[in-house]
Amino acid sequence: MSKKTDIFYNNFSTLYPLVDIFYKPQKRKLFELINNLPFGQLLEIGVGNGTHFQLYKTHKVIGIDTSSKMLEIANKYKKNNITLERMNAESLSFPDQTFDYIVMSHVISVIDNPEKMLEESYRVLKPNGRIYILNHFTPENWLRCFDNSIQTISKRLHFKSVFHIESLKTIKKFTLLKEIPFGKFSYFKLLIYCKA
Numbered sequence: 001m002s003k004k005t006d007i008f009y010n011n012f013s014t015l016y017p018l019v020d021i022f023y024k025p026q027k028r029k030l031f032e033l034i035n036n037l038p039f040g041q042l043l044e045i046g047v048g049n050g051t052h053f054q055l056y057k058t059h060k061v062i063g064i065d066t067s068s069k070m071l072e073i074a075n076k077y078k079k080n081n082i083t084l085e086r087m088n089a090e091s092l093s094f095p096d097q098t099f100d101y102i103v104m105s106h107v108i109s110v111i112d113n114p115e116k117m118l119e120e121s122y123r124v125l126k127p128n129g130r131i132y133i134l135n136h137f138t139p140e141n142w143l144r145c146f147d148n149s150i151q152t153i154s155k156r157l158h159f160k161s162v163f164h165i166e167s168l169k170t171i172k173k174f175t176l177l178k179e180i181p182f183g184k185f186s187y188f189k190l191l192i193y194c195k196a
C-alpha cells in the first residue's frame with residue numbers, strides 16, 4: 001500500500017457515493033450470489049464506505065481497508081455480523097486457510113500490488129474457497145482505446161484504466177468457475193474463482 005493511495009481515498013471518501021451509484025446494479029447481483037452460498041467466514045478486501053453492508057444477509061464478515069476515513073464512514077453502516085479492521089491486503093494478519101469466501105469489489109485495479117493481494121488471498125482462503133472479483137476489465141473492443149486514452153487521468157485517480165486479469169500471474173493459481181458480464185459492452189464483470 002502506498003501512502004499516496006491512502007491519502008487519496010481519505011480525501012475521496014465523501015465524494016465516493018457519487019461513483020458508487022453506477023456500481024449499485026452490479027453489487028446487487030454480487031450479493032444475490034453471495035447470500036445464496038452456504039454460511040461461511042467471508043473476507044471483504046477494500047470495503048470502502050460500507051454502504052453495501054445492508055446487502056450482506058448471511059455469513060460472518062470481516063471487512064478491511066487501509067483508508068481510515070473510509071472505515072470511519074463504513075462503521076456507521078456496520079451490522080452485527082460484520083467486523084472492520086484497518087489492514088493492508090498486501091500483508092494480511094490472518095492465519096492460513098481462515099476464509100471460505102473473499103470479496104474484492106472495485107479493488108483489484110486500485111491496489112498498488114495486486115499480485116501480493118492475490119498471494120495473500122490464496123494463503124488465507126480454505127481449500128475450495130472462492131474469490132469474487134468485481135471490476136472493470138479492458139475488453140478487446142473500442143473501449144480498449146478509451147482505457148488507453150484515460151491512463152494519465154486514471155493514474156491521478158489511483159486506478160489502472162488499462163487492466164487485464166490475465167496479466168497477473170498469481171491468478172493462475174485459482175480456477176475460474178464463472179464469468180458474469182454487466183452492461184451492453186461487458187466492460188464490468190464479476191469473476192468467480194476457486195482455490196482448487
Ligand SMILES: C[S@@+](CC[C@H](N)C(=O)[O-])C[C@H]1O[C@@H](n2cnc3c(N)ncnc32)[C@H](O)[C@@H]1O
Pocket residue numbers: 001005006009020023045046047048049064065066067070087088089090104105106107110111112
Ligand atoms: C474503489 S474503492 C472500492 C470500495 C468498495 N469495495 C466498493 O466496491 O465500492 C477501493 C478501496 O480499496 C481500498 N484499498 C486500496 N488499497 C488497499 C490495500 N492495499 N488494502 C486494503 N484496502 C485498500 C481503498 O482505500 C478504497 O476504499
